[in-house]
Amino acid sequence: xxxxxxxxxxxxxxxISAYMGAEKLQKKFNxxxxxxxxxxxxxxxxxxxxxxxxxxTYNRGGKYISFFLGPSIVALGVFFYEKxxxxxxxxxVFLITVFIGGISxxxxxxxxxxxxxAPDFLIKSLAAKSVTTPIAIEISRLIEGVPEVTAGxxxxxxVFGNAFGPFLLKKLGIKSKIAIGTALGTTSHGIGTAxxxxxxxxxxxxxxxxxxxxxxxTALITPYLLELFL
Amino acid sequence: MLKSLVYIFGxxxxxxxxxxxxxxxxxxxxxxxxxxxxxxxxxxIKLKDVKPASDKLMKYLILFxxxxxxxxxxxxxxxxxxxxxxxxxxxxxxxxALYVTAIIMEKFGK
Numbered sequence: 634x635x636x637x638x639x640x641x642x643x644x645x646x647x648x649i650s651a652y653m654g655a656e657k658l659q660k661k662f663n664x665x666x667x668x669x670x671x672x673x674x675x676x677x678x679x680x681x682x683x684x685x686x687x688x689x690t691y692n693r694g695g696k697y698i699s700f701f702l703g704p705s706i707v708a709l710g711v712f713f714y715e716k717x718x719x720x721x722x723x724x725x726v727f728l729i730t731v732f733i734g735g736i737s738x739x740x741x742x743x744x745x746x747x748x749x750x751a752p753d754f755l756i757k758s759l760a761a762k763s764v765t766t767p768i769a770i771e772i773s774r775l776i777e778g779v780p781e782v783t784a785g786x787x788x789x790x791x792v793f794g795n796a797f798g799p800f801l802l803k804k805l806g807i808k809s810k811i812a813i814g815t816a817l818g819t820t821s822h823g824i825g826t827a828x829x830x831x832x833x834x835x836x837x838x839x840x841x842x843x844x845x846x847x848x849x850x851t852a853l854i855t856p857y858l859l860e861l862f863l
Numbered sequence: 864m865l866k867s868l869v870y871i872f873g874x875x876x877x878x879x880x881x882x883x884x885x886x887x888x889x890x891x892x893x894x895x896x897x898x899x900x901x902x903x904x905x906x907x908i909k910l911k912d913v914k915p916a917s918d919k920l921m922k923y924l925i926l927f928x929x930x931x932x933x934x935x936x937x938x939x940x941x942x943x944x945x946x947x948x949x950x951x952x953x954x955x956x957x958x959x960a961l962y963v964t965a966i967i968m969e970k971f972g973k
Contacts, residue, residue, distance in 0.1 A: 644930070652926045670925045674932035681936065688937045695930030701920065702927045703892045704871045707878070708917035710896035711871075714903040715910065726971045734964030742956035749948040755941070759952055763960060766928040771890040781934035782941055786949065788932060790957050801958060802965050812968035820960045823925055843964075845896075852893050 638686050644694020651676045668792050668824060702767035706848075709765070713845040719838050727815065727839070728846060734819040735847040738763035739858055753863050758782040760855050762790045765822040768848040772855050787822065794821025795828040810836045818843030867916035870908060874899040 637643070655672035681691055720727050739760055746756045757778035761769040766787045773783035798817050807813060814836025817825035822844045830837030878895030881887070887894070902908045935942070942949070 648929050648933075649926070652929060670929060670932065673929055674935070677929070677933045678936045681933070688934055691933060692930055695933065698927055699930040700927075701923070703895075704875050704916075705920045705924050705927055706892040707871050707875045707895040707899055708920040708924075710874075710898075710900040711903065711910070711913050711917035712921055713896075714900050715914075723972050726968070726973075730964055730967045730971070733967060734960055737963045738956060738960035741959045742952050745952040745955055746948055749951065751945065751948045751952075755945055755948070759949065762953060763957070765924070766931065767924075768893060770928070770931060771892060775888075775890060779938060779941065781931055781938050784928060784931035785935040785938075785942070786953055789950075789953050793954060793957050794961065797958075798961055802961060805962055805965075807962075807965045807969055809965075809969040809972060811972055812965040815968045815972075816961045816965035819964045820957050849893065849897065852889055856888050 635686070635690065638684070638690050639693055641694035641697060644691045645697055646694070647677055647680065647691070648673070648695055648698045651680075668788075668795065670824075671788060671792060674788075702770070706767050706771075709845050709848065713842060716838050716842055719835070720842055723811070727842070730815055731819050731843045731846045732850055734816065734843075735763065735850040736854060736858070738820055738847075739851060739855055743858065743862055747862050754779060755782075756863065757859065759786050760859060761851055762786045763820045763822065764848045764851045765844055768852055772852050776856055776859055788824070791821045791824025794825035798825060798828060799832060811839050814839035815843045819847045822848075864915045867913045870899070870913045871916045871920070874902070 651673040652669060655669035658672060659667045659669050742759050742762055743756055746759060757776045758773055760776065761772040761783060766784055769783050769787045770780045773780045794817055798821060799813055802813050802816060810832050813832055814829040817829045818840030826837060826840040826844055829840030874895040875892055877898060879891030882889065882891040882894055903910060
C-alpha cells in the first residue's frame with residue numbers, strides 16, 4: 634500500500650482535491666477560520682496520519698505543486714505593474730508606509746522572541762511571518778530557518794489579520810478604508826488581502842500592492858536586521 | 864498562453880541565473896519579480912503578452928503552498944515545545960504592525 638502512495642499522482646491529487654473541497658466549504662459557511670488553505674492542510678495531515686503515510690511519500694507528488702511557487706512570485710511583479718496606477722496619487726506615502734510597517738513586523742517579532750529567549754532557529758523561522766508564503770519560504774531558507782515552520786506561522790499571521798484585523802483597527806480609531814487595506818496587505822499578505830477586498834475594491838488593491846512591496850522589502854532587510862540580534 | 868508562460872519562466876530563469884553567478888542577498892524568484900516589473904514599466908515587454916499566465920498563477924497562489932503547510936507535520940516537536948512564544952510573537956507582532964501601518968496611512972494618505 635505504501636508503494637501505491639509513492640506514486641506522484643497521489644500527492645498531486647490529494648492536494649488539489651483537498652483545496653477544492655475546502656474552497657467549497659468556505660463558500661458555504663463563510664467564516665474567517667474556515668480558511669481554505671488551513672482546512673486543506675489539516676485535512677491532508679489527518680489523512681496521512683490515519684493511513685500512516687510519511688510526509689516524504691506525500692511530497693513525491695506535493696513537490697510538483699510547490700514548484701509553481703517560483704513562477705507565482707514572478708507573476709506578483711506583473712500584478713504590481715497592472716495595479717500600481719491605481720495608487721499613483723498616494724504612491725510615495727504608500728511606499729514609505731509599507732516600508733515602516735514591514736520593518737515593524739520583522740523587528741517586533743524578532744524582539745519579542747529574543748526577549749522570550751527563543752532559540753535562534755525559531756527567530757529565523759518567524760522573522761518573515763508577515764509576507765506571502767512563497768517569499769517567506771525563500772527568506773527562511775536564505776537565513777537558515779525551517780521553511781515548513783515558516784509556512785505554518787505565515788498562515789497563522791494571515792488568518793489572524795483576516796479574522797481580527799479590521800475589527801481591531803476600527804476599535805483603535807482607524808477610519809480610512811485605504812489604511813485598513815494597506816495594513817492588511819503589509820502584515821497578513823494574501824489571506825489579509827482577501828479580507829481587504831471584502832471592505833471594498835480599492836482597499837483590496839492597496840492590500841495586494843502592499844503585499845508585493847512588503848515581500849520585496851522584507852526579503853531585502855531581514856538578513857541585515859537579524860544580524861543585529863543574532 | 865504559451866508565450867506568457869515563456870516570459871514568466873524566462874524571467875524566473877534570468878533571476879535564478881543572475882543570483883547563481885553573483886553573490887546576492889536575494890533569491891532568484893524575487894529578482895525575477897523585480898525584473899519583470901521593470902521590463903513592463905520600461906515597455907520592453909507588453910502586459911498582454913504576460914497576463915494570461917500570470918493571472919492564472921495569481922489565482923492559484925495559495926494552492927501552491929499547501930505542500931509546505933503539510934510539511935509542518937514533520938516538525939510537530941517544534942510546535943509542541945514552543946507554541947507559547949510562537950503564538951505570543953505572531954499575535955503581538957501582527958497587531959502592532961497592523962496598527963503602525965494603518966495609522967501612518969490614515970494620517971498621510973489621501
